[in-house]
Structure formats: structure tokens, C-alpha cells
Amino acid sequence: xxxxxxxxxxxxxxxxxxxxxxxxxxxxxxxxxxxxxxxxxxxxxxxxxxxxxxxxxxxxxxxxxxxxxxxxxxxxxxxxxxxxxxxxxxxx
Numbered sequence: 706x707x708x709x710x711x712x713x714x715x716x717x718x719x720x721x722x723x724x725x726x727x728x729x730x731x732x733x734x735x736x737x738x739x740x741x742x743x744x745x746x747x748x749x750x751x752x753x754x755x756x757x758x759x760x761x762x763x764x765x766x767x768x769x770x771x772x773x774x775x776x777x778x779x780x781x782x783x784x785x786x787x788x789x790x791x792x793x794x795x796x797x
Contacts, residue, residue, distance in 0.1 A: 711766025711778050717757040727782055728766070737776065740787045745774045 714726045721738040741750045749756040749770060759768045767778040779785065 709766070710782050712761050712768060712781070715759065715761050715768050717759075720753070721756060723759075723768070725768075725781060727778075731782070733781070735781055740776050740780070742787065745772060748772065749774065 708729075710727050710729050710731070712725050713728045716724050718724055718734060720736075721741065722734055722736045724732060724734050726732050737756075738750075740746075741756070755770070759770050761767070762769045762775070765775060765778075767775050767781070769775040777785075780787065
């Protein structure tokens with residue numbers, strides 16, 4: 706059985722890019738702008754200081770914001786497309 710890889714630490718870099726350290730020791734710089742879709746992310750898109758206020762939730766193993774927004778750590782680790790992109794590609 707494979708082990709779940711989650712976010713251990715995160716720090717903001719330039720613009721909407723963050724450096725993520727995962728529980729397996731992998732470090733990745735990820736641009737989160739493509740993931741900030743929908744009303745729950747409005748404030749983060751419009752105010753970089755709100756975006757940078759994220760924290761790592763140790764229970765969930767991902768980055769979260771005070772308003773309850775979060776991003777799936779598997780998407781960030783494996784470089785998967787955001788869910789909204791997948792939905793668009795499935796439609797005829």
C-alpha cells in the first residue's frame with residue numbers, strides 16, 4: 706500500500722507561487738493561480754496579502770485559508786489539473 710504524501714510546510718514566494726515541502730521530503734515551487742477559481746477564492750485572487758495568509762493544516766495535510774478554502778494536496782504533488790479544468794474537458 707502506498708503512503709499518502711501531504712504538505713508538511715509551505716511558504717509564499719513571488720506572486721501566487723508557493724514553495725511546498727511534502728512529507729516525503731520533496732520540495733516543489735508551485736504557481737497556484739490556476740487553482741484559484743470560484744467564489745471561495747475571490748478574496749485571494751483580488752488581494753495578494755490574503756492569498757499569502759494561508760497555513761498548513763496538519764490534519765488535512767494541505768494549505769488552507771481562514772475562509773475554509775483549500776487545495777487538494779494530491780493535485781499539487783502530482784501536478785494534476787484543477788477539478789474545474791477536468792470538468793471543462795469532459796463536456797462535449
